[in-house]
Amino acid sequence: MSLSYxxxxxxxxxxxxxxxxxxxxxxxxxxxxxxxxxxxxxxxGAYMGAFGGRSYLDFLVPGVLASAAMMAASFECxxxxxxxxxxxxxxxxxxxxPVSADEAVAGDIAWGSFRGLISGTLMMIVALFMGVAPAAxxxxxxxxxxxxxxxxxxxxxxxxxxxxxxxxxxxxxYTELVITPMLFFSGVFxxxxxFPGWMKVLAEFLPLTHAVRxxxxxYTGQPQPGVGWGLLGLVVLAVVVFAVSVRMMRKxxxx
Amino acid sequence: xxxxxxxxxxxxxxxxLTAVDxxxxxxxxxxxxxxxxxxxxxxxxxxxxxxxxxPVTAGTLTVGGLPSGIDNRALKMSTGVIPQEINLDNDxxxxxNLIVFARFFDIRRREAKTRLAELLRFVELxxxxxxxxxxxxxxMKRRLLIARALLNRPRLIVAxxxxxxxxxxxxxxxxxxxxxxxxxxxxxxxxxxxMEEAQQLCDRIxxxxxxxxxxxxxxxxxxxxxxxxxxxxxxLPPEDDPRVLAHLAGTPCTHERVGDTIYFYCQDGHALMxxxxxxxxxxTLNRPATLEDVFLKLTGRSLHE
Numbered sequence: 356m357s358l359s360y361x362x363x364x365x366x367x368x369x370x371x372x373x374x375x376x377x378x379x380x381x382x383x384x385x386x387x388x389x390x391x392x393x394x395x396x397x398x399x400g401a402y403m404g405a406f407g408g409r410s411y412l413d414f415l416v417p418g419v420l421a422s423a424a425m426m427a428a429s430f431e432c433x434x435x436x437x438x439x440x441x442x443x444x445x446x447x448x449x450x451x452x453p454v455s456a457d458e459a460v461a462g463d464i465a466w467g468s469f470r471g472l473i474s475g476t477l478m479m480i481v482a483l484f485m486g487v488a489p490a491a492x493x494x495x496x497x498x499x500x501x502x503x504x505x506x507x508x509x510x511x512x513x514x515x516x517x518x519x520x521x522x523x524x525x526x527x528x529y530t531e532l533v534i535t536p537m538l539f540f541s542g543v544f545x546x547x548x549x550f551p552g553w554m555k556v557l558a559e560f561l562p563l564t565h566a567v568r569x570x571x572x573x574y575t576g577q578p579q580p581g582v583g584w585g586l587l588g589l590v591v592l593a594v595v596v597f598a599v600s601v602r603m604m605r606k607x608x609x610x
Numbered sequence: 611x612x613x614x615x616x617x618x619x620x621x622x623x624x625x626x627l628t629a630v631d632x633x634x635x636x637x638x639x640x641x642x643x644x645x646x647x648x649x650x651x652x653x654x655x656x657x658x659x660x661x662x663x664x665p666v667t668a669g670t671l672t673v674g675g676l677p678s679g680i681d682n683r684a685l686k687m688s689t690g691v692i693p694q695e696i697n698l699d700n701d702x703x704x705x706x707n708l709i710v711f712a713r714f715f716d717i718r719r720r721e722a723k724t725r726l727a728e729l730l731r732f733v734e735l736x737x738x739x740x741x742x743x744x745x746x747x748x749x750m751k752r753r754l755l756i757a758r759a760l761l762n763r764p765r766l767i768v769a770x771x772x773x774x775x776x777x778x779x780x781x782x783x784x785x786x787x788x789x790x791x792x793x794x795x796x797x798x799x800x801x802x803x804x805m806e807e808a809q810q811l812c813d814r815i816x817x818x819x820x821x822x823x824x825x826x827x828x829x830x831x832x833x834x835x836x837x838x839x840x841x842x843x844x845x846l847p848p849e850d851d852p853r854v855l856a857h858l859a860g861t862p863c864t865h866e867r868v869g870d871t872i873y874f875y876c877q878d879g880h881a882l883m884x885x886x887x888x889x890x891x892x893x894t895l896n897r898p899a900t901l902e903d904v905f906l907k908l909t910g911r912s913l914h915e
Contacts, residue, residue, distance in 0.1 A: 357681050361714070368710045372701035444697035448758075450663050451691045452714035453683040609680055610624065610664060 356601055357455040364454060365462020366469070368445070380470075381477065384427065388478035391419050392485060395544060409575075416482045417574035418543035420498065421505060421566040423478045428471035428506035429534060432513035433526045436463050440517075446608055460604040464514055464597065468506025475502040490576030497573050505566050508593040512562075514600035518607045537563045565589050614639045614766060614797050615660055619669030622655050629655040631821035632669060642788075642798040644808045644829075646901075647818035648909050653801040654694060654770055656818070660799060661689050661768045673766065687715060690764030694771045694801075696751045698743045698758070704730070705739045708758060715762040722761070729757040733787065749780030756787060767791060768799045773807060785810050805901040815901075819909045829901050836907055837899040838863075840879035844872045844886065845893035858885050875899065 373380075392415065400411030439445040449459045476499065482488070489495045516529045540547075540554070541563035547555055558564045565585030572579040615637035622630040630652040637643040645653040658664040659671055662682050671678040673685050699707050705726060712722035730736045733753035738746065746754065752772060759767060769788065773781040788811055792798050802808055808815050809829050816826045825832060846854065848867065855865070863876035874882055879896050886894055 364710075364713045367713060368699070368702075371706050371710055372699070375701065443700055444695060445699055447693065447695065448697045448699070448711070449714065450680075451661060451686065451689075451693070452711070453686045453716070454714045455681060455683075 357457045358461055359458065361454045361458045362461045362465060365459050366465050369466040384474040384477045385481065388419055388423050389481055392481060412485065412487050413575065415544065416487045417571040418567045420475050420478050421570040422538055422543050422563065424471035424475040424502040424505040425509040425563060427474035428467040428510040429513040431467035431470045432464060432510040433517055436514065436517050437520060437523065450608060456605045456608040457601050460514060460601050464507060464510040467510030468503050471506030472499065472502045489574050494573050494576065498570065501569060501573065504593065508562060508589060508596065511593065511597040511600040515603055518600065518603035537561050542567050562589060562592060612639045615673050617671045620659065620666065620671050621668040622659060623667045628821055633823045635816055635823065635826065637797065637799060639797055640795055641813040642792050642800060642811050644812035644815040645801040645818055646808055646815050646905060651818040652821040653818055657768050657770055657799055657801055661691050662686055687762065688765045690759035690762060690767045692755050692759045692769040692772045694774065696755065698751060698754060700743045704735065704741050704754060708761060711758050712761045717761065725761055729760055733757045749776050752776060752784065756784065764796065766797050766799065770801050771803065773804065805905055809901050817905060817908045824908045832904050833899050833901055837903045838875045838877045839899055840876045841897055841899050841903055842874040842876065842879050842882055843895040844891060845870055846872065846891060854889060857889060858882060861885060
């Protein structure tokens, strides 16, 4: 793999282009989590009573935080990158410069991760206003680092889909058949305790399950079982998925 | 003169398709070298290998003594590419396009600003620095591509059909600029389908067809060798051929019928024209031979699609 400081140049290019979209994307990033927190957290939460001694909103916020970072990074590396390859031809001009195809892809994954971080952070700010704060300030900082990590993981996963996608339509297989179901099977909105055994096992194979569990442990300060192994598994997965995505994108870009 | 680009047995395959079929050529430092050929001849594929964005399947290709390869940053650092497809960054303004692109070559913002002011003047776009790409005409976009290709002060400039889709004014401006760059010492590699462009710019050309090089030489020399000095075109129904050709027997010209026209290729068209006048044919044209005649003779007159 040919990676260097030039990854930052690709990130910078995205930052320049982002200037024009900052406001609309901030609005979207704010409205989406607000929607979840208000409908599920406040609306449904009123019927749920105490959740292990705390309000439903306390349970919900860390899960939505992880999934918001996942969503934003995924969409950026699906649609954002695809437009840059096929429609805008940004990659064509990039690979003719000293920036390598690998760096272009890594730069876009870094960018996707940054977009995940923005979404997650905005969401955390909304949660603060709703009275759900991380258990300590340092925990908020750990969450920031963790959101960057989630972004790299899911951005790279999305990049693999982009590398084989013939058109926009292809992405809906991934978003509808993988991302959306994962949202409901990973303990974002409710605990997995009441699932039948096989579904619990299945959920353990979903990366988002572990991401949510870690986010919840860090946010609330309440220890969760299996967090250490979960984190290790995610790190290994992220390394593998990143390497594969760069390789597959290189195949698409260099002919 | 020193050789800058050297190719030997250069081959490029995409699966079963052989796009470039074992070609050899040398491009000298400071010259303008043109690749001519119909669509699908392998011109673009060849120059993409020269500027290191497409891996070589077989054979050798060196630029400045270094083997060309997609990870050869040193070569990319000193090469400027004017692509066939307009791939400017539509999300950015004219100025931002250049600043961001300069960064890819490790050129810092301040230095980039000085260079881009100079380059925008060079391509006559200084009034458009703050414009969005969508506000530019095709000619302006192509000029901006030239400015962008020059940011890193390249020693080798690769221009892949740089004037496609332009009006004559825009085309002539681009020719002016490319000649200026050559005069400043850059080596120019050009692909084109416009014979006039090749004649205007190139010191040497190769005519490519189906992945192979058919001929190589100076444009003027090729015309003389393969066609002669003059061409006489006579538009006339095929059934008149025997009568006309019998009358013209003895004139030192070769001829060829294509569709509704007979072409006579001559060193000197005077004798032929005198005899033709005697026949009083309505549709006769005597003109200098051009590179276009060479091109059509070498690559055939049928469509290549």
